[in-house]
Amino acid sequence: MSRRPRAHIRWNGDQVLGRARAGAVRGLLLGAEHLLAESRKEVPIAEGTLERSGATSVDEANLVAGVTYDTPYAAACTRTCPPATAPGVRPSSLKTRPTASPMRSAN
Template identity: 50%
Template sequence: MPQNFRLNFNGAPAARELRAAAARGLFLGAEHVLGVSNDRVPLDEGFLQNTGIASVDEGDLTAMVSYDGPYAVVQHERLDFRHAPGREAKYLENSLNSERQQVQALIAAQIRRALR
């Protein structure tokens, strides 16, 4: 004999929690990229390194890592500048590219945690 079931699912709280988890994961990923980038950023007196910041726009679910020094773009883009060992141009771009899988894992871990 067939049985009938009624299920009322209120998905809005679950969607909010998953979105918040994704934002937490994005922030952790951005912080990770910032840390790796700080190890590569050209270093003279440490000013540029100290201007690095990670942020997340929770509405758009986008993360940003930036440096605010007046010469941050020049140091990032000029491949002909000489840097101390371990320091490099493209310090932010290279850090993001090398850490892509780690960032994905950080985001996924936060989403998995929210699904428990």
């Protein structure tokens, strides 16, 4: 009496892992874009140069995302900034205190 297989299993582990990683990269990008949008609410506005210089980046190999502001003004603004001119925008001198963990909010 010969035995016939009752079920066939196709393993798609590599495909699943690839899609999961692609989802993680997409999530990092969306999170970085959200962080950029929220950080722009805190950027002092004089001419808008600093606000427009904001950018996001994602390192797909290491699954790390970042938000940067890239102007000479951005470096100087960490020390002294003019007051914000738009309603609801705080000058950088009103930054919240740093916390022990970069993922926690100081609110």
